[in-house]
Amino acid sequence: MEHLITNLFxxxxxxxxxxxxxxxxxxxxxxxxxxxxxxxxxxLNITILIWLERKVSGFFQERLGPNRLGPFGAFQTIADAxxxxxKEDIVPCAADKLIFKTAPMFFIVVSVLLYTxxxxxxxxxxxxxxxxxxxxxxxxxxxxIAILMAGWGSNNKWSLMGAVRxxxxxxxxxxxxxxxLLGVVMITGSMNLQDIVEAQKNxxxxxxxxxxxxxxxxxxxxxxxxxxxxxxxxxxxxTGGAYTEYTGMRWALFFLAEYxxxxxxxxxxxxxxxGGWQGPWLPSWLWIIIKTYGxxxxxxxxxxxxxxxxxxxLMSFSWKFLVPVTLANILLTGxxxxxxxxxxxx
Amino acid sequence: xxxxxAFSLYDAVFIVIAGVTLLAALGVVLLPNIIYSALSxxxxxxxxxxxxxxxxxxxxxxIQILVYAGAISILILFAVMLLMNIEPGRTNLPTTRLKALFxxxxxxxxxxxxLIAAIGFTKWPQLQLITTDNSVEMLAxxxxxxxxxAFEAAAILLLxxxxxxxxxxxxxxxx
Numbered sequence: 337m338e339h340l341i342t343n344l345f346x347x348x349x350x351x352x353x354x355x356x357x358x359x360x361x362x363x364x365x366x367x368x369x370x371x372x373x374x375x376x377x378x379x380l381n382i383t384i385l386i387w388l389e390r391k392v393s394g395f396f397q398e399r400l401g402p403n404r405l406g407p408f409g410a411f412q413t414i415a416d417a418x419x420x421x422x423k424e425d426i427v428p429c430a431a432d433k434l435i436f437k438t439a440p441m442f443f444i445v446v447s448v449l450l451y452t453x454x455x456x457x458x459x460x461x462x463x464x465x466x467x468x469x470x471x472x473x474x475x476x477x478x479x480x481i482a483i484l485m486a487g488w489g490s491n492n493k494w495s496l497m498g499a500v501r502x503x504x505x506x507x508x509x510x511x512x513x514x515x516x517l518l519g520v521v522m523i524t525g526s527m528n529l530q531d532i533v534e535a536q537k538n539x540x541x542x543x544x545x546x547x548x549x550x551x552x553x554x555x556x557x558x559x560x561x562x563x564x565x566x567x568x569x570x571x572x573x574x575t576g577g578a579y580t581e582y583t584g585m586r587w588a589l590f591f592l593a594e595y596x597x598x599x600x601x602x603x604x605x606x607x608x609x610x611g612g613w614q615g616p617w618l619p620s621w622l623w624i625i626i627k628t629y630g631x632x633x634x635x636x637x638x639x640x641x642x643x644x645x646x647x648x649x650l651m652s653f654s655w656k657f658l659v660p661v662t663l664a665n666i667l668l669t670g671x672x673x674x675x676x677x678x679x680x681x682x
Numbered sequence: 683x684x685x686x687x688a689f690s691l692y693d694a695v696f697i698v699i700a701g702v703t704l705l706a707a708l709g710v711v712l713l714p715n716i717i718y719s720a721l722s723x724x725x726x727x728x729x730x731x732x733x734x735x736x737x738x739x740x741x742x743x744x745i746q747i748l749v750y751a752g753a754i755s756i757l758i759l760f761a762v763m764l765l766m767n768i769e770p771g772r773t774n775l776p777t778t779r780l781k782a783l784f785x786x787x788x789x790x791x792x793x794x795x796x797l798i799a800a801i802g803f804t805k806w807p808q809l810q811l812i813t814t815d816n817s818v819e820m821l822a823x824x825x826x827x828x829x830x831x832a833f834e835a836a837a838i839l840l841l842x843x844x845x846x847x848x849x850x851x852x853x854x855x856x857x
Contacts (some may be wrong), residue, residue, distance in 0.1 A: 337734070360691055361691070364691070434718075435717070435718075465740055466740065466816075467740045467744050467818060469746070470738070470744045470745075471744050473748065474744045474745075474747040474748035474752055475747065477747075477748060477752035477753070478747065478751060478752055480723060480752070481721075481751075481752075481755070481759070484756065484759055484760075484763075485721070488717065488759075488763055497811070498762070500760075500763075500764075503756060503760060507753070507756065510752075527818065544723050566689065616856055621793070681732070
């Protein structure tokens with residue numbers, strides 16, 4: 337079971353080479369197959385996630401959640417997908433049409449790109465990049481542009497206001513996000529995600545870096561625009577923020593991209609802080625899925641427990657609390673590394 | 683990331699990336715709407731980052747995306763969107779004044795000639811092919827080892843300019 341997927345990939349490339357294709361082209365074909373698989377898994381996974389989030393929110397609010405279509409309402413998301421796909425595609429006549437139409441596509445492409453570096457099992461990674469952590473952060477920062485494009489292109493004051501809020505929030509929270517990963521990078525001495533997983537063979541980084549884990553979780557919630565930091569959407573004040581003018585499939589693309597980001601960030605947290613694909617008995621690709629789902633459930637828990645906070649509180653929380661705390665964590669980690677080297681423990 | 687021995691595929695990828703980058707760079711200058719110019723500037727930065735990735739220099743590529751495409755372009759877009767109060771379709775029009783056209787064209791031609799001459803007359807050393815990317819370690823050793831004083835001086839200069847910008851924006855309060 338452990339080598340099932342890697343063996344399938346190996347079989348595929350060997351089969352292509354035996355057909356007379358040069359090895360480089362076989363590798364390129366394998367890359368295309370991997371991307372296709374990732375996109376299919378993302379789409380199938382999201383139907384499960386949306387159903388799960390509805391069930392969890394129903395549980396938190398003491399109601400049933402979806403319960404009519406299929407067992408436990410499991411087919412509700414499929415019905416929703418059919419509704420969204422058959423809905424009329426409305427583009428406002430005053431909108432900047434090119435920007436309005438490209439924004440959702442750009443968002444979903446950027447979100448899928450995040451999966452390039454995440455190790456989804458032993459030797460199971462699209463590209464084993466030695467600056468993996470930085471790649472994840474930098475690609476994640478690009479989704480800001482998509483939201484700004486959506487807000488500007490809609491030509492609507494609520495949309496622009498939501499986009500401006502979202503950009504301010506994402507730019508501010510990107511700093512503690514990157515800083516909290518630095519502690520782990522300092523201990524490992526590498527930005528390669530496979531190396532970081534290997535370094536957690538004996539002890540998970542959530543135990544060595546508890547402060548970094550908490551600050552990363554808070555900053556990631558803000559980066560994902562999820563509750564309690566969902567100011568950019570804020571239905572009650574901004575009627576949906578940057579997504580106000582979007583309908584049907586274009587809106588669904590934004591929704592899809594947000595959940596894609598959620599899964600990617602949870603998988604990164606599982607990789608960096610919870611030992612990644614390592615675990616006893618079960619195959620490695622199953623372990624990363626279990627850990628990712630665990631973190632996603634915590635994200636749901638937080639979203640449906642805390643009320644939304646005010647915009648100025650949100651900004652000052654990042655600049656006046658999270659940034660100093662993460663900086664202190666880096667200092668503490670550096671001092672700790674020197675101390676343990678001095679007493680000869682590592 | 684890419685195998686050098688597969689010359690044709692490597693070349694094809696480079697041509698596609700370079701073409702997109704050049705088209706986007708032309709778009710920055712030629713498009714009449716300044717928002718479109720800013721967005722094609724982002725595409726240009728991403729293209730340059732892609733070329734860095736293809737040259738096996740992942741760190742520089744990632745920094746290119748993080749700093750230029752992710753931060754500076756967003757500041758440009760932000761400033762344009764918040765300050766603009768005229769119709770966006772007429773914000774970046776080419777000039778129609780003949781003198782300005784001649785002056786701009788002349789300076790561009792001068793720079794282009796100097797650049798082509800410099801590239802043509804320089805004896806380029808044969809560079810070694812880099813197969814493993816250890817640029818992070820090398821950069822760290824250079825910046826925090828040999829050039830640490832210059833690095834810190836640049837950091838202090840940046841800090842001073844940030845504080846100065848805040849002071850100018852807030853205005854000095856009379857006591």
